[in-house]
Amino acid sequence: MKDPDITRRDFIKFLGAASVTGLSSELANAEPVDRYAKLVNTFKCIGCRRCMSACKRENKLPPYDIPESLIRDMDGTTYTVVNFKKSSRNTEFGKFVKWQCQHCIKPACAGVCPVKAITKNKITGAVIVDETKCIGCRYCYQACPYKVPRFDFAKRVTRKCHLCYTRLPRFKPACVAACPVEAIEYGYRNLLLKKAKQEAQAVRGYVLGEHEAGGTDVLTILHDPPQEMGMIVAPKKVVNQDIDKVRITFSGVGAAAAVVGALYLYSQITKDEGDDK
């Protein structure tokens, strides 16, 4: 196995990190020694869509009603899709782009979930929806900059890619394991990012996920920036920051105070004789 795939040494390092930070359940809150991430190289992808079938198998999701090649978007039982995308800059060539939850470093979806059904494991990178907790409000879908979490109408909960968290970090996610051309890799984020930048530089491509949404634990080497590829563009900052939420809510609280003040003034100005003091 070659670097940056998970080697025995990596795993021992990970265990070291885990022993420093405590029990595995506490990993989610621990600051990582080094976080893991997934790298998708669209320059390598041949569009075989084995990752899509592997995802279905691994997660015991119902099979597609139509051929995989015709699936364009994710849904409650389709966690990943592979779409052929052409850049608006270069329409001669196209690339197969594997798309899924980007496992944001600071996930907006987790920030809005009213019942904390979404958690981020800071070491493995996985952003996971607890399906036994989800109330099915779909607020996470609204908050996600990539519109990833989808409602499963049969289970009545929101579902999405969870990075095969039960396999991590000992084994790779199912899609990574299934890819015949190693277009998807899982390993340390810093090493993958370095590698992605080098490869992108060589082909004059673009690394998606370094800065988008404040950085994501899925990195994708694209032909061109996402706006040129006709993909959803996320701002290059953490979305839904708590301080911003406080600012917005306080504008409403200010308006509420103004209404109470206006009611008081109105009652004083229009007071009749006999009105309560």
Added chain:
Amino acid sequence: MISKIETIDDKTSCYYIGISLLLSLMFLGVYAAVMSYVGSMEMLEFHISIPWTMMISTYVFFVASSIGLCIVASLGYVFGLNRYKIISKRGTFLAVITIIFGMLNVLLHLGHPERAPIYTTFTPNFRSAMWGIGFFYNLYIPLIMLTCWLLIRADLAVISENSTGWRHKLYALASGKKWLKSYNLQRFTGVIGAGSLCFGLLALAVEGSLFGHVEAREYWYGADIPVYFIFSSIHLGIAWLIFMTIITYKFKGEEMGERLKKLMLEMGKIFIILLSVSSLFITYKVYAGSIDAMKAKTVMLYIKGALSIPFWIFEMAIGTILPIVVLLFAVQRESLNGLLTAAVMVLAGAFVMKYDFVVAGQVFPVFKKAPLMFPAFMEILLIAGIGAAFFSVYMLAERFLPLKEAN
């Protein structure tokens, strides 16, 4: 003074047609709700990429109405204006049922409503506006119910005294005279009412934040949304009070007392001011949106896109401009029919406005071109059922509870 309690007793053919219509709509609503449970909730959505539609907008419409009603009614029992006390009972009762039916919309929209009380209590996310809404409504709802009860309990005791048998016992129980002897609880009512007003306003501020927080939905995002939610709730409250009061008197064929009529006209004047401010706000929002690169695409949906008809006809013409004109005439000529017409127009316009706001925010960046944004048939049935249940509960309350204004 406690008035003699009057109820709907004349059962005309119009009354029976109305009841049959309400029952049929409620049946259809129950059918849609059951089908969405045994079948798939997908039937309640016109597009799976737009998950918040009419149920959410109706919820927003109802809860904003409830807070608006609470604001107007509080002028009597919190701020001590005697002329407003006559509408306190009807106002708070309407505030109670609008919030309950509003919540029903959202409960039916949740995939697992039964989990909500458990996990919002045991694993609350204080960073989520949705959790905040639940928290403040959990305070607002019992307080507004308590306020309503405090306002009508003396009248309940009168009905109890004037009746016999089970009716006597039931009303005595409802008045709570066994536990709470005094009926002179104005100060206490004022405090409870002030609590419901504060928590209601806070809930609405957080309700606006639910949309305002979402940075990934450019049209919703921003500090102006909670402010608009708060201010627009007041004219909704006035519209509901004018509409329900006048329609009740008309339905019962009763003459409105002078004091009440005067108050209706006073509210009509405030209504004109609020609608004028609201029209300025809409103009500002459209202008600011059209020059904001992030929001411009959605604003164009309103101006000349998929939402242009609902926007120009319902929101602007029916919901804002025409009611101002009608109100100007109505106030000048002291016409209750004019007030009623304006109130109905504003309610219809506000209902469409909330729908447009909720769905328009979800179009971009998912769609390149906006889809047809008409609600799903089953969702319409469900909302119609909820609306019918709302009016039925109000009619029953009008029949059995002392909501009538003292003339």
